[in-house]
Amino acid sequence: MAAAAPPEPGLERGLERGLERGTAAYRRANLALFLAGCSTFSLLYCVQPLLPEFACDFRLSPASASLALSLSTAALALAIFAAGALSQQISRRRLMFGSMALAAACNLLAAVAPSWPLLLLARLAEGALLGGVPAVAMAYLAEEMDARHLSGAMGLYVAGTAFGGMMGRVGMGLLVEIGDWRTAMAIIGGTGLAAAFGFAALLPPSRRFAPRRGFVLRQHLHAWAAHLRHPGLLRLFAIGFVLTSVFVALFNYVGFRLADAPYRLGPAQISLIFLTYVFGMFASPLAGRLADRFGGRWPLAAGLALMAVGALVTLAQSLAAIIAGISLITFGYFVGHSVASAWVGRLARSDKGHASSLYLLFYYFGSSITGALGGWAWQHGGWGGEVALTASLAAAGIVLALQVDRGERRA
Known part of the structure; x- marks a missing residue:
């Protein structure tokens, strides 16, 4: 794994030591970012167990119903x-708080949308607003945490995303059994608002980051281009x-499989599948600590291998x-995402926010593109087609993981 990057330009005022494990500021930062990850992913993925409900209520195909998630x-x-x-110009704490609060409001609007196009519009806006959280959170951690504890801290943040993803999905399924999907979406939105205010109260101000004055497009294009040239x-x-x-892709369509014969499971029962996210909550910090100690290549390859085996099972x-x-x-998945997220922060010598945004651009395009492509695989090949698509991608990921640190110095 590459050596820790030197401070970015503009950080001269913040040459203080990074946040160290065991300090109050470290704990507050981790709790705040746990809330951010939890809120972001519960809002984003709360519709996933509802896709069969949308297909029924709005008379849609499975692929059309998946747009509620894919567009977001x-x-x-x-x-x-x-x-x-944008995070290079303004306060990262303010940007993340605004994104969390406004996205939660959009979830409330989606809950009362009278038609499918308006629901999709609210979900589209929600996804756009949530963009102010993940890349900025990764950049904040890469800058503010002591390099020795970065992967562990990133693992805790990803654990928050796992918890949020689980609660958004499982909570949605259980709430639908009590009331209806509109009430359930409104409750998830209200919880997201509360998390936003908790985040703002907890997160320590940046000490190793100074906003740059003005927005110079050429500088941003240069930063993105430099990262894309880094093998x-x-x-x-x-x-x-x-x-x-x-x-x-697998989680989108497993609900359709389990709703059909011979299983005939209802929304609440299907949502319990997402309790497997508990494994992610433990896997993320563990993977971070292993990567801090041994490097990222083998934990990353192992995570992808587990995904391929799981798909076949x-x-x-x-x-x-x-x-x-x-x-x-x-x-x-959570092993791989924790290690890859932290590794991006280490390999990016400067402009860490740009590097994080590129990683997450590819990351979420995978969700939207393959999430929709998975609908085609499901309609034409059934579950076997879904597994063939995803297992092949996981195998390609293993090859890439074994080559990431080629020519790089290890930490």
Whole structure:
């Protein structure tokens, strides 16, 4: 793994030591970013268990119903790209808070939307607004954390995303059983607003970052181009695409499989599949610590291998085997994402916000592009087609993971 990057230009005033494990500021930063990850992913993915409900209520095909998620992630990908540049000019804490609060408001609007196009419009806006969180959070951690504890801190942030993804999905399924999907979406939106205010109260101000004055497009284009010319970073960006492609495509359509014969599961029962996110909450910090100690190549390759094996296991007809396969996929995904996220911060010598935004651009494009492509695979090849698509992508990711640090100095 590459040596820790020197401070970015503009950080001269903030040559203080990074936040160290065991300090109050470290704990506050981790808790705040845990809330940010939790809120972002619960808002983004709360519609995933509702896709069969949308298909029924609005008389849609599975691929059309998946637009409630795919449009949000596509908008998020593009917004992250812009947020990485914007975060160089303004307070990162303010940017993240505004994004969280406004996105939660959009979820409330989606809950009361009277038609499918208006619901999609609210979800599109929600995805765009959420773009102000992930790349900025990654950049904040890369700058503010002591290099020795960066992967561990990134793992805790990703654990927050796992918890949020689980609560958004499982909570949605259970709430639908009590009331209806509109009430459930409104409750998720209200919870997101509360998380935004908790985040703002907890996050310590940046000490090693000074906003740049003015917006010079050429500087941003130069920063993005430099990262895209870096072979190691380019491989990590491609791995981000693979990770979310495999994960989201399988989770999008497993609900349709389980709603059909012979399982005939309802929304609440299907949503319990997302309890496998508990594995992600443990896998993320563990992967971060392993990467801090041994480097990222093998933990990253192992995570992708677990995803490939898990996809193949789900081909079995037994419900227990399907759950076991989904558990392997979840564990592998969060291992891979934790390691890749931190590795981007290390390989980016400067302009870390730009590097994070590029990683997440590829990451969310994987969700939106392969999430939609998975609908084609499901309609034409059934679950076998879904597994063939995702297992092939995971195998390609393993090859990339074994080559990321080629020519790089290890930490």
